[in-house]
Amino acid sequence: MSEPKTANTLNALSSPRDVRQAIRNDLFRSHTSGLAKGYVQCNLVILEQELAADFLLFCQKNPKPCPLVAMSDAPGNPRISGAGKDVDIRSDVPQYKVFEHGKLTAQVNDVQDIWQDNFVSFLLGCSFSFEEALIDDGIEIRNIAEGVNVPMYNTTIACKPAGAFSANMVVSMRPMKASDAIRAIQICSRFPNVHGAPVHFGDPELIGIYDIDNPDYGDRVTIKPGEVPVFWACGVTPQVAISNAKPAISITHSPGCMLITDIRNSQLSVL
Template sequence: MSHSSSKLLIETAQLRQAIRRQEHTGPTSGLATGAMQGNVVILPQAYANEFLLYCQKNPVACPLIGVSEVGDYRLPTLGHDIDIRHDVPEYYVYRDGVKVESLNDIEALWQEDMVAFVLGCSFSFEHALSTAGLPPRNIELGVNVSMFETNIATVPAGRFHGNTVVTMRPYTPKDAIRAIQITTRFPKAHGAPLHFGSPEAIGIRDLSQPEFGDPVTIKDQEVPVFWACGVTPQLAIRNAKPPICITHAPGKMLITDILDTDLAVL
Protein backbone atom coordinates (compact mmCIF):
# COMPACT_ATOMS: atom_id res chain seq x y z
CA MET A 1 0.00 0.00 0.00
CA SER A 2 1.37 3.40 -0.97
CA HIS A 3 2.00 6.17 1.55
CA SER A 4 -0.82 8.25 0.04
CA SER A 5 -3.26 5.32 0.33
CA SER A 6 -2.29 4.72 3.96
CA LYS A 7 -2.76 8.41 4.70
CA LEU A 8 -6.20 8.36 3.10
CA LEU A 9 -7.29 5.33 5.15
CA ILE A 10 -6.29 7.16 8.31
CA GLU A 11 -8.31 10.15 7.12
CA THR A 12 -11.41 8.07 6.37
CA ALA A 13 -11.26 6.34 9.76
CA GLN A 14 -10.85 9.68 11.54
CA LEU A 15 -13.74 11.18 9.60
CA ARG A 16 -16.04 8.27 10.47
CA GLN A 17 -15.08 8.67 14.12
CA ALA A 18 -15.91 12.39 13.95
CA ILE A 19 -19.27 11.54 12.39
CA ARG A 20 -19.85 8.86 15.04
CA ARG A 21 -19.19 11.45 17.76
CA GLN A 22 -21.56 13.82 15.88
CA GLU A 23 -18.78 16.36 15.48
CA HIS A 24 -19.48 16.38 11.74
CA THR A 25 -23.16 16.34 10.73
CA GLY A 26 -22.95 18.21 7.42
CA PRO A 27 -22.53 17.22 3.75
CA THR A 28 -19.57 15.02 2.82
CA SER A 29 -18.89 16.35 -0.69
CA GLY A 30 -15.20 17.23 -0.98
CA LEU A 31 -14.20 15.27 2.13
CA ALA A 32 -11.75 12.35 2.15
CA THR A 33 -11.01 12.96 -1.51
CA GLY A 34 -10.04 9.73 -3.21
CA ALA A 35 -12.30 7.54 -1.05
CA MET A 36 -15.55 6.01 -2.29
CA GLN A 37 -18.63 7.50 -0.64
CA GLY A 38 -21.89 5.60 -0.37
CA ASN A 39 -25.63 6.16 -0.30
CA VAL A 40 -27.34 4.10 2.39
CA VAL A 41 -30.66 2.22 2.43
CA ILE A 42 -31.63 0.06 5.42
CA LEU A 43 -34.70 -2.17 5.12
CA PRO A 44 -36.38 -5.08 6.91
CA GLN A 45 -35.46 -8.47 5.47
CA ALA A 46 -38.99 -8.88 4.07
CA TYR A 47 -38.27 -6.04 1.62
CA ALA A 48 -34.56 -6.68 1.04
CA ASN A 49 -34.80 -9.12 -1.88
CA GLU A 50 -37.14 -6.83 -3.81
CA PHE A 51 -34.85 -3.86 -3.22
CA LEU A 52 -31.81 -5.90 -4.29
CA LEU A 53 -33.64 -6.72 -7.53
CA TYR A 54 -34.53 -3.03 -7.94
CA CYS A 55 -30.84 -2.14 -7.71
CA GLN A 56 -29.91 -4.87 -10.18
CA LYS A 57 -32.49 -3.56 -12.66
CA ASN A 58 -31.32 0.05 -12.22
CA PRO A 59 -27.51 -0.18 -11.96
CA VAL A 60 -26.84 3.39 -13.08
CA ALA A 61 -29.01 5.05 -10.44
CA CYS A 62 -28.44 2.30 -7.83
CA PRO A 63 -24.91 0.89 -8.22
CA LEU A 64 -24.46 -1.55 -5.35
CA ILE A 65 -21.08 -1.55 -3.63
CA GLY A 66 -22.02 -3.34 -0.41
CA VAL A 67 -24.77 -5.35 1.33
CA SER A 68 -24.76 -6.41 4.97
CA GLU A 69 -25.74 -9.75 6.41
CA VAL A 70 -29.20 -9.79 7.97
CA GLY A 71 -29.08 -8.01 11.33
CA ASP A 72 -25.40 -7.10 10.97
CA TYR A 73 -24.61 -3.39 11.25
CA ARG A 74 -21.02 -3.92 10.10
CA LEU A 75 -19.81 -3.77 6.49
CA PRO A 76 -16.25 -5.16 6.63
CA THR A 77 -15.81 -5.15 2.85
CA LEU A 78 -16.18 -1.37 2.88
CA GLY A 79 -14.24 -0.56 6.06
CA HIS A 80 -13.06 -2.66 8.98
CA ASP A 81 -14.57 -0.39 11.65
CA ILE A 82 -17.81 0.70 9.92
CA ASP A 83 -20.93 0.69 12.10
CA ILE A 84 -23.86 1.64 9.89
CA ARG A 85 -25.89 2.69 12.96
CA HIS A 86 -23.54 5.58 13.70
CA ASP A 87 -21.34 6.41 10.70
CA VAL A 88 -23.65 8.55 8.55
CA PRO A 89 -23.85 12.30 9.37
CA GLU A 90 -27.65 12.35 9.18
CA TYR A 91 -30.26 9.66 8.63
CA TYR A 92 -33.83 9.92 7.31
CA VAL A 93 -36.39 7.60 8.87
CA TYR A 94 -39.39 6.52 6.78
CA ARG A 95 -42.45 4.72 8.11
CA ASP A 96 -44.93 3.36 5.57
CA GLY A 97 -43.16 5.41 2.91
CA VAL A 98 -43.42 8.73 4.76
CA LYS A 99 -40.35 10.51 6.15
CA VAL A 100 -41.08 11.02 9.84
CA GLU A 101 -37.79 12.20 11.32
CA SER A 102 -34.08 12.77 10.82
CA LEU A 103 -31.49 11.51 13.27
CA ASN A 104 -27.72 11.55 13.74
CA ASP A 105 -27.71 8.02 15.21
CA ILE A 106 -30.03 5.05 14.64
CA GLU A 107 -28.85 2.52 17.24
CA ALA A 108 -32.21 2.77 19.04
CA LEU A 109 -34.04 1.87 15.81
CA TRP A 110 -31.84 -1.04 14.75
CA GLN A 111 -33.70 -4.34 14.32
CA GLU A 112 -32.37 -7.89 14.07
CA ASP A 113 -34.01 -8.35 10.65
CA MET A 114 -32.48 -5.26 9.03
CA VAL A 115 -30.30 -5.36 5.90
CA ALA A 116 -28.08 -2.41 4.96
CA PHE A 117 -27.39 -1.57 1.31
CA VAL A 118 -24.64 0.83 0.22
CA LEU A 119 -24.77 2.34 -3.26
CA GLY A 120 -22.01 4.22 -5.06
CA CYS A 121 -22.15 8.01 -5.07
CA SER A 122 -21.21 10.66 -7.61
CA PHE A 123 -19.15 12.40 -4.93
CA SER A 124 -16.62 9.67 -5.65
CA PHE A 125 -15.86 10.97 -9.14
CA GLU A 126 -15.68 14.61 -8.05
CA HIS A 127 -12.03 14.09 -7.08
CA ALA A 128 -11.24 12.93 -10.63
CA LEU A 129 -13.06 15.95 -12.07
CA SER A 130 -11.16 18.32 -9.80
CA THR A 131 -7.83 16.66 -10.62
CA ALA A 132 -8.60 17.20 -14.31
CA GLY A 133 -9.16 20.91 -13.71
CA LEU A 134 -12.96 20.62 -13.69
CA PRO A 135 -13.90 21.22 -10.04
CA PRO A 136 -17.67 20.86 -9.50
CA ARG A 137 -19.42 24.12 -8.69
CA ASN A 138 -20.81 22.77 -5.39
CA ILE A 139 -17.26 22.14 -4.17
CA GLU A 140 -16.13 25.59 -5.31
CA LEU A 141 -19.02 27.15 -3.38
CA GLY A 142 -18.74 24.86 -0.36
CA VAL A 143 -22.38 23.73 -0.58
CA ASN A 144 -24.32 20.51 -1.12
CA VAL A 145 -24.80 19.37 -4.71
CA SER A 146 -28.10 20.24 -6.44
CA MET A 147 -30.45 17.25 -6.79
CA PHE A 148 -33.64 17.09 -8.85
CA GLU A 149 -36.45 14.63 -9.43
CA THR A 150 -36.87 13.89 -13.16
CA ASN A 151 -39.51 12.30 -15.36
CA ILE A 152 -37.12 9.43 -16.18
CA ALA A 153 -38.80 6.28 -14.85
CA THR A 154 -36.78 3.54 -13.21
CA VAL A 155 -37.45 -0.15 -13.91
CA PRO A 156 -39.88 -1.44 -11.25
CA ALA A 157 -39.10 -4.42 -9.03
CA GLY A 158 -41.87 -5.74 -6.81
CA ARG A 159 -43.14 -2.88 -4.69
CA PHE A 160 -40.27 -0.55 -5.60
CA HIS A 161 -40.79 1.95 -8.43
CA GLY A 162 -40.42 5.67 -9.11
CA ASN A 163 -38.58 8.29 -11.12
CA THR A 164 -34.84 8.92 -11.25
CA VAL A 165 -33.20 11.64 -9.16
CA VAL A 166 -30.19 13.40 -10.70
CA THR A 167 -27.37 15.59 -9.50
CA MET A 168 -26.49 18.68 -11.53
CA ARG A 169 -23.10 20.25 -12.17
CA PRO A 170 -22.70 23.07 -14.72
CA TYR A 171 -19.91 23.14 -17.30
CA THR A 172 -19.15 24.81 -20.59
CA PRO A 173 -19.92 22.48 -23.54
CA LYS A 174 -16.22 21.78 -24.03
CA ASP A 175 -15.70 20.93 -20.37
CA ALA A 176 -18.93 18.92 -20.30
CA ILE A 177 -17.54 16.61 -22.97
CA ARG A 178 -14.39 16.09 -20.89
CA ALA A 179 -16.50 15.51 -17.76
CA ILE A 180 -18.47 12.84 -19.62
CA GLN A 181 -15.25 11.11 -20.63
CA ILE A 182 -13.95 11.17 -17.06
CA THR A 183 -17.09 10.02 -15.27
CA THR A 184 -17.72 7.18 -17.73
CA ARG A 185 -14.78 5.47 -16.00
CA PHE A 186 -16.75 5.31 -12.73
CA PRO A 187 -19.76 3.02 -13.29
CA LYS A 188 -20.02 2.30 -9.54
CA ALA A 189 -20.39 6.05 -8.95
CA HIS A 190 -23.22 6.43 -11.52
CA GLY A 191 -20.90 6.70 -14.52
CA ALA A 192 -21.62 9.02 -17.43
CA PRO A 193 -24.37 11.67 -17.26
CA LEU A 194 -27.94 10.80 -18.20
CA HIS A 195 -28.57 14.17 -19.84
CA PHE A 196 -27.15 17.62 -20.42
CA GLY A 197 -28.65 20.82 -21.71
CA SER A 198 -32.39 21.50 -21.54
CA PRO A 199 -33.64 20.59 -18.04
CA GLU A 200 -37.26 20.74 -19.24
CA ALA A 201 -36.64 17.67 -21.40
CA ILE A 202 -36.29 15.54 -18.26
CA GLY A 203 -39.02 17.26 -16.27
CA ILE A 204 -37.00 19.85 -14.34
CA ARG A 205 -38.74 23.23 -14.31
CA ASP A 206 -36.45 25.43 -12.23
CA LEU A 207 -32.73 24.85 -11.63
CA SER A 208 -32.81 27.37 -8.77
CA GLN A 209 -35.22 25.13 -6.83
CA PRO A 210 -33.63 21.68 -6.33
CA GLU A 211 -35.73 19.09 -4.49
CA PHE A 212 -32.63 18.16 -2.47
CA GLY A 213 -29.33 19.90 -1.75
CA ASP A 214 -28.47 23.51 -2.58
CA PRO A 215 -28.82 25.63 -5.74
CA VAL A 216 -25.58 26.61 -7.49
CA THR A 217 -24.77 29.38 -9.93
CA ILE A 218 -24.73 28.63 -13.65
CA LYS A 219 -22.49 31.05 -15.53
CA ASP A 220 -22.86 32.39 -19.03
CA GLN A 221 -21.99 29.83 -21.71
CA GLU A 222 -22.43 26.95 -19.24
CA VAL A 223 -24.93 24.10 -19.57
CA PRO A 224 -26.34 21.92 -16.79
CA VAL A 225 -25.04 18.36 -16.79
CA PHE A 226 -27.12 15.70 -15.00
CA TRP A 227 -25.89 12.46 -13.44
CA ALA A 228 -28.05 9.73 -11.88
CA CYS A 229 -28.17 10.04 -8.10
CA GLY A 230 -28.36 7.60 -5.21
CA VAL A 231 -31.29 9.53 -3.74
CA THR A 232 -33.39 7.75 -6.39
CA PRO A 233 -34.25 4.87 -3.98
CA GLN A 234 -35.85 7.33 -1.58
CA LEU A 235 -38.61 7.95 -4.14
CA ALA A 236 -39.05 4.20 -4.63
CA ILE A 237 -39.26 3.76 -0.85
CA ARG A 238 -42.14 6.23 -0.71
CA ASN A 239 -43.98 4.05 -3.21
CA ALA A 240 -43.08 0.68 -1.66
CA LYS A 241 -44.18 1.85 1.81
CA PRO A 242 -42.14 -0.53 4.00
CA PRO A 243 -43.09 -0.32 7.70
CA ILE A 244 -39.66 1.19 8.38
CA CYS A 245 -36.77 2.25 6.18
CA ILE A 246 -33.70 4.28 7.06
CA THR A 247 -31.59 6.16 4.51
CA HIS A 248 -28.82 8.74 4.49
CA ALA A 249 -29.89 12.38 4.26
CA PRO A 250 -29.15 13.63 0.73
CA GLY A 251 -25.53 14.74 0.42
CA LYS A 252 -24.50 13.17 3.75
CA MET A 253 -22.83 9.91 2.87
CA LEU A 254 -21.09 6.92 4.36
CA ILE A 255 -17.31 7.31 3.93
CA THR A 256 -15.74 3.98 2.98
CA ASP A 257 -12.15 2.75 2.84
CA ILE A 258 -12.47 1.82 -0.85
CA LEU A 259 -10.43 4.03 -3.15
CA ASP A 260 -12.45 5.53 -5.97
CA THR A 261 -9.76 4.37 -8.40
CA ASP A 262 -10.29 0.77 -7.23
CA LEU A 263 -13.73 0.79 -8.84
CA ALA A 264 -12.77 2.85 -11.88
CA VAL A 265 -12.57 1.41 -15.39
CA LEU A 266 -9.15 2.50 -16.59
Protein backbone atom coordinates in the same frame (compact mmCIF):
# COMPACT_ATOMS: atom_id res chain seq x y z
CA MET B 1 -2.55 7.59 23.78
CA SER B 2 -3.53 9.54 20.69
CA GLU B 3 -5.88 12.49 20.99
CA PRO B 4 -9.52 11.66 20.16
CA LYS B 5 -10.47 12.95 16.71
CA THR B 6 -13.01 15.76 16.74
CA ALA B 7 -14.63 17.94 14.11
CA ASN B 8 -11.65 20.26 14.50
CA THR B 9 -9.01 17.66 13.84
CA LEU B 10 -10.80 15.80 11.02
CA ASN B 11 -9.89 16.88 7.51
CA ALA B 12 -9.07 15.76 3.97
CA LEU B 13 -6.01 13.91 5.25
CA SER B 14 -7.86 11.92 7.93
CA SER B 15 -8.12 8.19 7.40
CA PRO B 16 -11.60 6.74 6.80
CA ARG B 17 -11.22 4.75 10.03
CA ASP B 18 -10.41 7.88 12.08
CA VAL B 19 -13.46 9.67 10.67
CA ARG B 20 -15.73 6.69 11.38
CA GLN B 21 -14.41 6.42 14.93
CA ALA B 22 -15.00 10.13 15.57
CA ILE B 23 -18.53 9.75 14.27
CA ARG B 24 -19.10 6.56 16.29
CA ASN B 25 -17.90 8.35 19.45
CA ASP B 26 -20.31 11.20 18.74
CA LEU B 27 -17.48 13.67 18.18
CA PHE B 28 -18.63 14.55 14.66
CA ARG B 29 -22.22 14.98 13.47
CA SER B 30 -21.93 17.04 10.31
CA HIS B 31 -21.46 16.80 6.55
CA THR B 32 -18.67 14.50 5.45
CA SER B 33 -17.82 16.34 2.21
CA GLY B 34 -14.09 17.04 2.04
CA LEU B 35 -13.09 14.46 4.68
CA ALA B 36 -10.74 11.56 3.96
CA LYS B 37 -10.03 12.71 0.42
CA GLY B 38 -9.63 9.89 -2.08
CA TYR B 39 -12.02 7.49 -0.35
CA VAL B 40 -15.50 6.47 -1.47
CA GLN B 41 -18.38 7.98 0.50
CA CYS B 42 -21.68 6.14 0.27
CA ASN B 43 -25.39 6.73 0.42
CA LEU B 44 -27.09 4.40 2.93
CA VAL B 45 -30.41 2.58 2.68
CA ILE B 46 -31.60 0.21 5.44
CA LEU B 47 -34.67 -1.94 4.83
CA GLU B 48 -36.34 -4.94 6.44
CA GLN B 49 -35.30 -8.25 4.94
CA GLU B 50 -38.68 -8.89 3.32
CA LEU B 51 -38.07 -5.91 0.99
CA ALA B 52 -34.35 -6.45 0.47
CA ALA B 53 -34.63 -8.73 -2.57
CA ASP B 54 -36.93 -6.30 -4.36
CA PHE B 55 -34.63 -3.39 -3.58
CA LEU B 56 -31.57 -5.34 -4.71
CA LEU B 57 -33.35 -6.05 -7.99
CA PHE B 58 -34.28 -2.37 -8.32
CA CYS B 59 -30.59 -1.47 -7.95
CA GLN B 60 -29.59 -4.14 -10.44
CA LYS B 61 -32.09 -2.86 -13.00
CA ASN B 62 -31.21 0.81 -12.45
CA PRO B 63 -27.45 0.89 -11.87
CA LYS B 64 -27.00 4.55 -12.84
CA PRO B 65 -29.17 6.04 -10.05
CA CYS B 66 -28.62 3.05 -7.69
CA PRO B 67 -25.00 1.87 -8.00
CA LEU B 68 -24.61 -0.77 -5.28
CA VAL B 69 -21.13 -0.65 -3.72
CA ALA B 70 -21.62 -2.96 -0.73
CA MET B 71 -24.24 -4.72 1.43
CA SER B 72 -24.61 -6.04 4.99
CA ASP B 73 -22.63 -9.18 5.71
CA ALA B 74 -25.97 -10.79 6.70
CA PRO B 75 -29.48 -9.65 7.71
CA GLY B 76 -29.35 -8.06 11.16
CA ASN B 77 -25.57 -7.85 11.03
CA PRO B 78 -24.39 -4.22 11.37
CA ARG B 79 -21.03 -5.09 9.74
CA ILE B 80 -20.38 -4.28 6.08
CA SER B 81 -16.95 -5.74 5.58
CA GLY B 82 -16.99 -4.80 1.89
CA ALA B 83 -16.80 -1.17 2.99
CA GLY B 84 -14.36 -1.46 5.91
CA LYS B 85 -13.44 -4.10 8.49
CA ASP B 86 -14.60 -2.11 11.51
CA VAL B 87 -17.73 -0.54 9.99
CA ASP B 88 -20.73 -0.53 12.32
CA ILE B 89 -23.54 0.82 10.22
CA ARG B 90 -25.63 1.58 13.37
CA SER B 91 -23.25 4.37 14.42
CA ASP B 92 -20.78 5.28 11.66
CA VAL B 93 -22.97 7.74 9.77
CA PRO B 94 -23.16 11.26 11.28
CA GLN B 95 -26.91 11.58 10.91
CA TYR B 96 -29.72 9.18 9.95
CA LYS B 97 -33.29 9.69 8.81
CA VAL B 98 -35.90 7.21 9.98
CA PHE B 99 -39.04 6.73 7.89
CA GLU B 100 -42.23 4.89 8.88
CA HIS B 101 -44.68 4.07 6.10
CA GLY B 102 -42.82 6.54 3.89
CA LYS B 103 -42.92 9.45 6.33
CA LEU B 104 -39.93 10.93 8.14
CA THR B 105 -40.40 10.24 11.86
CA ALA B 106 -36.95 10.87 13.33
CA GLN B 107 -33.53 12.28 12.59
CA VAL B 108 -30.89 10.68 14.85
CA ASN B 109 -27.12 10.28 15.28
CA ASP B 110 -27.19 6.56 15.68
CA VAL B 111 -29.73 3.78 15.22
CA GLN B 112 -28.59 1.28 17.86
CA ASP B 113 -31.80 1.71 19.87
CA ILE B 114 -34.05 0.91 16.92
CA TRP B 115 -31.86 -1.73 15.26
CA GLN B 116 -33.76 -4.84 14.15
CA ASP B 117 -32.35 -8.29 13.54
CA ASN B 118 -33.95 -8.32 10.09
CA PHE B 119 -32.35 -5.08 8.86
CA VAL B 120 -30.42 -5.21 5.59
CA SER B 121 -28.08 -2.31 4.72
CA PHE B 122 -27.25 -1.11 1.22
CA LEU B 123 -24.38 1.24 0.41
CA LEU B 124 -24.74 3.10 -2.87
CA GLY B 125 -22.04 5.11 -4.64
CA CYS B 126 -22.37 8.89 -4.57
CA SER B 127 -21.34 11.84 -6.68
CA PHE B 128 -18.53 12.92 -4.31
CA SER B 129 -16.28 10.34 -6.00
CA PHE B 130 -16.76 11.57 -9.54
CA GLU B 131 -16.71 15.22 -8.48
CA GLU B 132 -13.27 14.58 -7.00
CA ALA B 133 -12.13 12.98 -10.28
CA LEU B 134 -13.44 15.95 -12.28
CA ILE B 135 -11.82 18.53 -9.98
CA ASP B 136 -8.54 16.62 -10.16
CA ASP B 137 -8.79 16.99 -13.94
CA GLY B 138 -9.22 20.77 -13.66
CA ILE B 139 -12.97 20.94 -14.25
CA GLU B 140 -14.88 23.41 -12.07
CA ILE B 141 -17.84 21.92 -10.17
CA ARG B 142 -20.18 24.86 -9.82
CA ASN B 143 -21.99 23.76 -6.64
CA ILE B 144 -18.61 23.38 -4.94
CA ALA B 145 -17.30 26.68 -6.34
CA GLU B 146 -20.45 28.42 -5.09
CA GLY B 147 -20.47 26.56 -1.76
CA VAL B 148 -23.99 25.17 -2.09
CA ASN B 149 -25.66 21.79 -2.48
CA VAL B 150 -25.84 20.41 -6.00
CA PRO B 151 -29.21 21.17 -7.65
CA MET B 152 -31.36 18.06 -8.13
CA TYR B 153 -34.54 17.62 -10.15
CA ASN B 154 -37.36 15.14 -10.61
CA THR B 155 -37.55 13.99 -14.24
CA THR B 156 -39.85 12.09 -16.58
CA ILE B 157 -37.19 9.37 -17.06
CA ALA B 158 -38.86 6.23 -15.68
CA CYS B 159 -36.69 3.76 -13.76
CA LYS B 160 -37.36 0.07 -14.35
CA PRO B 161 -39.68 -1.05 -11.53
CA ALA B 162 -38.86 -4.02 -9.29
CA GLY B 163 -41.46 -5.44 -6.93
CA ALA B 164 -42.53 -2.72 -4.50
CA PHE B 165 -40.05 -0.21 -5.91
CA SER B 166 -40.62 2.26 -8.72
CA ALA B 167 -39.62 5.88 -9.33
CA ASN B 168 -38.85 8.43 -11.94
CA MET B 169 -35.16 9.20 -11.99
CA VAL B 170 -33.89 12.13 -9.94
CA VAL B 171 -30.90 13.85 -11.54
CA SER B 172 -28.21 16.20 -10.30
CA MET B 173 -27.03 19.02 -12.54
CA ARG B 174 -23.61 20.58 -13.06
CA PRO B 175 -23.22 23.29 -15.71
CA MET B 176 -20.07 23.34 -17.82
CA LYS B 177 -18.66 24.20 -21.23
CA ALA B 178 -19.25 21.56 -23.93
CA SER B 179 -15.54 20.71 -24.08
CA ASP B 180 -15.51 20.13 -20.30
CA ALA B 181 -18.73 18.11 -20.59
CA ILE B 182 -17.08 15.84 -23.18
CA ARG B 183 -14.13 15.34 -20.82
CA ALA B 184 -16.53 14.77 -17.90
CA ILE B 185 -18.33 12.06 -19.90
CA GLN B 186 -14.99 10.36 -20.52
CA ILE B 187 -13.94 10.54 -16.88
CA CYS B 188 -17.30 9.53 -15.39
CA SER B 189 -17.62 6.59 -17.80
CA ARG B 190 -14.73 5.04 -15.86
CA PHE B 191 -16.83 5.12 -12.67
CA PRO B 192 -20.06 3.18 -13.22
CA ASN B 193 -20.30 2.52 -9.46
CA VAL B 194 -20.70 6.21 -8.68
CA HIS B 195 -23.47 7.00 -11.20
CA GLY B 196 -21.25 6.73 -14.29
CA ALA B 197 -21.64 8.91 -17.38
CA PRO B 198 -24.26 11.67 -17.45
CA VAL B 199 -27.75 10.69 -18.63
CA HIS B 200 -28.54 13.96 -20.41
CA PHE B 201 -27.20 17.40 -21.30
CA GLY B 202 -28.69 20.50 -22.85
CA ASP B 203 -32.43 21.16 -23.07
CA PRO B 204 -33.87 20.37 -19.60
CA GLU B 205 -37.45 20.13 -20.92
CA LEU B 206 -36.56 16.98 -22.87
CA ILE B 207 -36.39 15.16 -19.52
CA GLY B 208 -39.28 17.00 -17.88
CA ILE B 209 -37.43 19.82 -16.11
CA TYR B 210 -39.27 23.06 -16.78
CA ASP B 211 -37.54 25.49 -14.39
CA ILE B 212 -33.81 24.91 -14.12
CA ASP B 213 -33.54 27.72 -11.54
CA ASN B 214 -35.91 25.96 -9.13
CA PRO B 215 -34.43 22.57 -8.30
CA ASP B 216 -36.66 20.06 -6.50
CA TYR B 217 -33.81 19.31 -4.06
CA GLY B 218 -30.59 21.15 -3.23
CA ASP B 219 -29.74 24.65 -4.40
CA ARG B 220 -29.77 26.71 -7.56
CA VAL B 221 -26.37 27.26 -9.21
CA THR B 222 -25.28 29.79 -11.84
CA ILE B 223 -25.23 28.66 -15.47
CA LYS B 224 -22.78 30.95 -17.28
CA PRO B 225 -23.09 31.99 -20.95
CA GLY B 226 -21.76 29.28 -23.25
CA GLU B 227 -22.36 26.54 -20.67
CA VAL B 228 -24.81 23.66 -20.90
CA PRO B 229 -26.49 21.92 -17.98
CA VAL B 230 -25.18 18.34 -17.66
CA PHE B 231 -27.36 15.84 -15.79
CA TRP B 232 -26.27 12.78 -13.82
CA ALA B 233 -28.46 10.06 -12.31
CA CYS B 234 -28.75 10.88 -8.61
CA GLY B 235 -28.81 8.89 -5.39
CA VAL B 236 -32.02 10.61 -4.33
CA THR B 237 -33.77 8.29 -6.81
CA PRO B 238 -33.75 5.24 -4.49
CA GLN B 239 -35.08 7.44 -1.69
CA VAL B 240 -38.02 8.38 -3.93
CA ALA B 241 -38.53 4.70 -4.75
CA ILE B 242 -38.58 3.88 -1.02
CA SER B 243 -40.92 6.77 -0.33
CA ASN B 244 -43.22 5.37 -3.03
CA ALA B 245 -43.03 1.85 -1.55
CA LYS B 246 -43.93 3.13 1.96
CA PRO B 247 -42.22 0.32 3.93
CA ALA B 248 -43.19 -0.02 7.62
CA ILE B 249 -39.69 1.15 8.50
CA SER B 250 -36.66 2.33 6.55
CA ILE B 251 -33.52 4.29 7.39
CA THR B 252 -31.27 6.43 5.21
CA HIS B 253 -28.35 8.78 5.81
CA SER B 254 -29.19 12.47 6.04
CA PRO B 255 -28.16 14.34 2.87
CA GLY B 256 -24.41 15.02 2.87
CA CYS B 257 -23.84 12.88 5.98
CA MET B 258 -22.34 9.83 4.33
CA LEU B 259 -20.61 6.62 5.33
CA ILE B 260 -16.91 6.95 4.54
CA THR B 261 -15.55 3.62 3.34
CA ASP B 262 -12.04 2.15 3.12
CA ILE B 263 -12.49 1.85 -0.66
CA ARG B 264 -10.36 4.29 -2.67
CA ASN B 265 -12.16 6.22 -5.42
CA SER B 266 -9.55 4.94 -7.88
CA GLN B 267 -10.48 1.34 -6.98
CA LEU B 268 -13.96 1.92 -8.41
CA SER B 269 -12.46 2.84 -11.78
CA VAL B 270 -13.18 0.20 -14.41
CA LEU B 271 -10.39 1.40 -16.68
